[in-house]
Amino acid sequence: MGASIQYFLSGLSIGGVYALLALGFSMMWSVARAANFNHGDIFMVGGMGTVVFLGLGLPVWVSAVLAILIATIAGALIERFLIRPFNREPNSVGWMLTTVAIGVMIVGASTALLGSAARPLPSPLMDEPLRIGGAGIFPQELLLPAVAVLTTLALYLFQSRTHLGRAIRAVAANRTAAELMGIDADRVTLYVFAVAGGLGALAGFLVAPVIQASTTIGLAFGLKAFMVAIIAGITNPAGVVIVALVFGVVERFIEGYFSTSARDAVGFSIMILVLLAFPQGIFARKEVAKV
Amino acid sequence: MRTGFLRKLALRGSLASAVLAAISVTAIPAAAQQAQPCIGASWELTGALAHLGRQIRYGVETALAEINGAGGVLGQQLRLRVYDDGGEPPRAVDNAMRIGEQDNCIVMIGGARTPSAIALRQPLHDMGLPWIGVVSAGVRVLDHEGRANKWMFRVGLNDGLVAPFLIDNALKLSPARKVAFMHEASAWGQGAAPFVQNAAKNANLTLVGTETFNVGDTDMTAQLIRLRTAGAESIVYYGLDAETDALLRSMERLNYRPTIVSALGIGAQLSSTAGPLANGVRVMGTFSFWGKLDPNAQRVLNTIMANNREVTGPKDLLLHSGTASAYDVTNIIARAITLAGSFDRTKLRDALYKVQFRGLITDYNPAFSPQNHDALRAEMYRMFVFHDGMVIPVEDSPYAAKK
Numbered sequence: 001m002g003a004s005i006q007y008f009l010s011g012l013s014i015g016g017v018y019a020l021l022a023l024g025f026s027m028m029w030s031v032a033r034a035a036n037f038n039h040g041d042i043f044m045v046g047g048m049g050t051v052v053f054l055g056l057g058l059p060v061w062v063s064a065v066l067a068i069l070i071a072t073i074a075g076a077l078i079e080r081f082l083i084r085p086f087n088r089e090p091n092s093v094g095w096m097l098t099t100v101a102i103g104v105m106i107v108g109a110s111t112a113l114l115g116s117a118a119r120p121l122p123s124p125l126m127d128e129p130l131r132i133g134g135a136g137i138f139p140q141e142l143l144l145p146a147v148a149v150l151t152t153l154a155l156y157l158f159q160s161r162t163h164l165g166r167a168i169r170a171v172a173a174n175r176t177a178a179e180l181m182g183i184d185a186d187r188v189t190l191y192v193f194a195v196a197g198g199l200g201a202l203a204g205f206l207v208a209p210v211i212q213a214s215t216t217i218g219l220a221f222g223l224k225a226f227m228v229a230i231i232a233g234i235t236n237p238a239g240v241v242i243v244a245l246v247f248g249v250v251e252r253f254i255e256g257y258f259s260t261s262a263r264d265a266v267g268f269s270i271m272i273l274v275l276l277a278f279p280q281g282i283f284a285r286k287e288v289a290k291v
Numbered sequence: 292m293r294t295g296f297l298r299k300l301a302l303r304g305s306l307a308s309a310v311l312a313a314i315s316v317t318a319i320p321a322a323a324q325q326a327q328p329c330i331g332a333s334w335e336l337t338g339a340l341a342h343l344g345r346q347i348r349y350g351v352e353t354a355l356a357e358i359n360g361a362g363g364v365l366g367q368q369l370r371l372r373v374y375d376d377g378g379e380p381p382r383a384v385d386n387a388m389r390i391g392e393q394d395n396c397i398v399m400i401g402g403a404r405t406p407s408a409i410a411l412r413q414p415l416h417d418m419g420l421p422w423i424g425v426v427s428a429g430v431r432v433l434d435h436e437g438r439a440n441k442w443m444f445r446v447g448l449n450d451g452l453v454a455p456f457l458i459d460n461a462l463k464l465s466p467a468r469k470v471a472f473m474h475e476a477s478a479w480g481q482g483a484a485p486f487v488q489n490a491a492k493n494a495n496l497t498l499v500g501t502e503t504f505n506v507g508d509t510d511m512t513a514q515l516i517r518l519r520t521a522g523a524e525s526i527v528y529y530g531l532d533a534e535t536d537a538l539l540r541s542m543e544r545l546n547y548r549p550t551i552v553s554a555l556g557i558g559a560q561l562s563s564t565a566g567p568l569a570n571g572v573r574v575m576g577t578f579s580f581w582g583k584l585d586p587n588a589q590r591v592l593n594t595i596m597a598n599n600r601e602v603t604g605p606k607d608l609l610l611h612s613g614t615a616s617a618y619d620v621t622n623i624i625a626r627a628i629t630l631a632g633s634f635d636r637t638k639l640r641d642a643l644y645k646v647q648f649r650g651l652i653t654d655y656n657p658a659f660s661p662q663n664h665d666a667l668r669a670e671m672y673r674m675f676v677f678h679d680g681m682v683i684p685v686e687d688s689p690y691a692a693k694k
Binding site for chain 1: 337338339340341342345476502503504505507508509510512513514516532533536537540543544545546560563564565566609
């Protein structure tokens with residue numbers, strides 16, 4: 001029983017990271033039908049940026065805010081210069097290449113500047129694990145799924161109660177119609193990419209005390225988060241968060257009851273089977289195209 | 292008509308001979324030509340292992356500064372030509388070809404990864420280019436199937452000797468003889484597995500569990516729960532810093548503390564990321580800059596700190612054994628070139644069998660023999676332990692009694 005609780009709690013924790021990243025993918029895809037494929041590297045900026053500013057003597061919260069701000073601006077710049085010019089046509093794919101390329105550059109440059117060794121980000125929430133039913137979990141780890149759920153709720157309220165939020169929903173529903181209604185869809189898209197960048201960095205900051213910050217940390221997390229978003233139905237934020245948390249838990253149970261080496265193979269196989277059953281994703285809204 | 296045919300045939304034959312002669316001239320191995328006074332290097336300077344490349348670089352550059360400051364070798368300054376392979380074997384091969392053919396360096400120093408070193412076996416043989424490894428510990432780096440290894444040497448650990456050393460130490464820490472094995476699922480970890488299993492068998496030991504993990508894994512609770520159930524008291528371990536940090540945090544979650552007895556994959560960086568959790572973790576090696584140093588080692592440490600602002604003490608050197616090996620290798624090369632009397636690769640290779648040098652790790656008397664291209668023997672291996680931010684010899688630590 002203790003082992004099952006352990007896998008469940010550890011899975012929720014890692015699922016929380018996937019959720020925050022997948023939420024970013026969902027937001028980006030909804031408004032642009034494109035995504036920043038180096039979102040994992042933006043996630044890395046959250047952790048490494050905080051560690052670097054901390055090393056300069058700034059308080060941890062100031063360091064985190066600065067790192068998240070940098071990632072937010074990076075998200076906006078990437079949309080403006082690396083996605084928008086390459087996403088003009090309905091089936092454009094050039095943005096895939098540009099975002100992957102900038103990701104490689106970000107990792108290369110940051111490794112050259114900061115080195116590849118992992119760096120610690122101290123947190124009082126990592127001092128002592130909580131003991132729950134024979135399992136142990138650090139409070140910092142529980143923070144991750146909690147923040148993911150709270151962020152989803154906040155986004156829902158933002159999108160339903162504010163002018164900009166409703167504009168985002170309008171662009172996501174029908175970009176052309178939104179533009180005809182006077183909404184500046186390009187500007188809305190820019191804001192969404194900026195917020196997604198900030199969310200990615202927030203995830204990087206929150207998880208760094210658990211897994212340590214390093215310049216090469218982003219790729220694996222980014223890849224899994226994108227797959228989670230696809231499985232969930234990428235345009236449904238709540239669905240994305242649910243699937244991310246479930247996927248994290250499933251991964252840990254596979255490790256625990258099958259084998260560690262089977263984790264990715266079994267996990268990806270499950271994803272493929274789910275996609276076969278739900279080609280648009282489990283929580284996808286039906287999209288109707290008038291012809 | 293027949294005469295004309297014979298004349299054409301003779302002309303073609305002459306042309307063919309000329310072409311063959313030209314080919315044979317260009318096909319003379321580079322080893323037979325005079326090489327340049329440069330040491331080529333293919334190291335991990337970018338990517339996840341970039342910090343290891345840097346540790347090797349500290350040792351080589353420090354030795355070169357001393358050698359060139361004293362007038363160089365055979366009246367010439369020894370240059371260092373460094374290329375980045377990012378830990379990728381194909382790039383290491385490209386770099387070796389450039390070092391051997393374009394730069395025409397006299398010798399090459401290897402990087403950290405065993406797969407990269409193994410990929411170099413054929414190109415080094417074809418070019419007749421001596422290579423000396425400092426970290427890559429795989430048995431197959433020097434043990435070449437089907438033919439003698441003529442060009443590859445190592446001043447570092449050998450996984451074939453590491454495994455019995457680790458098993459022996461893990462057994463000392465497990466009164467109930469409950470030893471487990473845990474390794475990363477990489478060429479390094481997978482390659483070491485048969486040697487660990489053989490070493491356990493030779494020690495009349497049945498491992499209570501064998502677990503793997505992937506590079507980049509951040510949670511090891513599943514593996515540890517199984518090993519706890521099996522009663523493991525000590526774990527023979529092959530992994531790097533980041534994954535070891537994850538392992539220690541998982542141990543903390545489970546409140547389960549078997550002693551980790553690690554191969555040379557983890558370095559001083561673990562102290563910085565894991566903090567007090569690293570206390571008591573054993574790691575094998577050959578050298579440490581911590582503690583009281585002899586004047587020679589102190590001078591080398593001072594030079595590294597003087598020439599590299601980011602190094603303020605032993606805590607900033609992440610792989611002491613690797614840095615020390617790199618320093619010793621560079622000095623061995625310089626002395627071997629002097630013994631050879633010219634920048635000739637074959638003569639250098641033969642001189643490596645005679646060269647003597649009092650290094651940081653040991654006295655090399657001589658460093659190599661035609662039968663043994665590994666300079667370090669099992670009796671030179673040492674066990675270190677993490678304690679309060681340092682990695683010190685077990686015998687000098689509070690854990691000595693438990694040894």
